Amino acid sequence: MRHLHERLLEIADDELVLGWRNSEWTGIAPFLEEDVAFSSIAQNEIGHARALYQLVARELGTTADELALDRQPGEYRCAPLVELRLVDDWAKTIARHWLYEAADWIRLAALRRGGDEDLAGLAAKIDREEAYHRMHADMWFARLRDEARFQEAVDELWPSALGVVDPELRAELAALVGRPEVPAVERDAHTDALRELWDEMTMVRRSEPAGAQW
């Protein structure tokens, strides 16, 4: 059994990195309305990451910013699904969005059932916003489900989506999205995209010694 703070960091890192990736659509989505929507989703995800980092930071005697931005790329616990740079590919972006929201729903439900009261409360709070992300993802799924490029994107990303949830939850995820359970791409298989993202997301912060104010 992993330590609780490792599990929280997995979720926080997923939300942080996906939030960072979704914010890349700002200004260039297919519709202005989607610019605004993806930006809101990105802000929610980063807000969730911050709340989770704060919980872990209290335990480890550090800060949310240090956890989010001062670790080395290999120390992040995010799943490969969220690392991929998909900007300019709307089919894959929506495929990831839809699969991730499904996985996240199952994961949050498991946290709410778990014994930790603080964590169950936070999971319920996060889920209130995620419900809107799911509505958004479902709307786009309905629009794109008959498009070959969307179906291919879902096929390609499905093993990575399974890697977002713990093994005991994978059958539930497979049933939810109506796909067979296949070998998952696990969290330890970081992609090159994470390294590139890390270089960019920490470049300003790294330009000054640790502890600088920004």
Next chain:
Amino acid sequence: MEPREQAFLEYVQGGGQVESGDWMPDDYRAKLIKFIEMHGNSELMGVLPEREWILRAPTLQRKLALTAKVQDEVGHAQLIYRVVEDLGKPREQCLEDLISGRAKFHNVFHYPTKTWGDVGVIAWLVDAAAIISQKALLKCSYAPYARIMKKICWEESFHILHGRDVVLTLMNGSDAQRELVQEALDRWWGPLMQFHGNPIRAEEDPMYVWRIKSQGNEDARQQFLDGYVPQIWELGLTVPDANLRKDEKTGVWHYTEPDWDELRSVVTGHGPRSQERLDFRRLARENSAWVRQTVLAEAA
């Protein structure tokens, strides 16, 4: 001028406001579309210099604030294009004219954003210059435009606070951080001084004649200088213009004549980042054309 048009002119010059369903002269409608469309284009193109830095924001709070700010700008574009649509020009046409280079956008969005210092200076001073123009539009003779300006000004005032906070934090930091701000100010001062346009007499400015704008260009620039130069000095920054001073007797700011040739050249698509940004938007639009087709086919 026909009597009906003359009466309309006198009405707007007397402070009267017009609704979208009211009769209006063709010239007034055309000027409104041109002016408001350029505003929408500017909000949308204004996203691009800052979006590069959304990924590089150095703390979670800055990341959230910058993402929200840029989201506001897209939201403003959405609102403003709706007003243009009511006047007879569809959003898709505005976007086509923008990427083909037929339509203009504000000079400040043609320049590169080189450092995190630029992010602070843009949010603080470019948005400050913009809010001065936008506050004057609260009195625009076209009422639907004036109404959305309330929300826009409200949001822009938060952007200024965010920008000022970024700048203030850097100025209280290391020498290198202070240098980031000074260098950014040096880069942006010229474009900021050009921002409100050449000092044409208000009575000769057709946008003022129709009371689309409610103040002259020089009035706006003086307001900007009066509101912000003292703050810039207070932070220990140097404005890169040796001639800048306020005449305490008249209250008028004197400054080196801005480079109007540069302004003309930049807004006609010859700025340092004009073509790159338009290419970027064009490419994004081409890449997502299939999405719009799919959605529109489904809606049909």
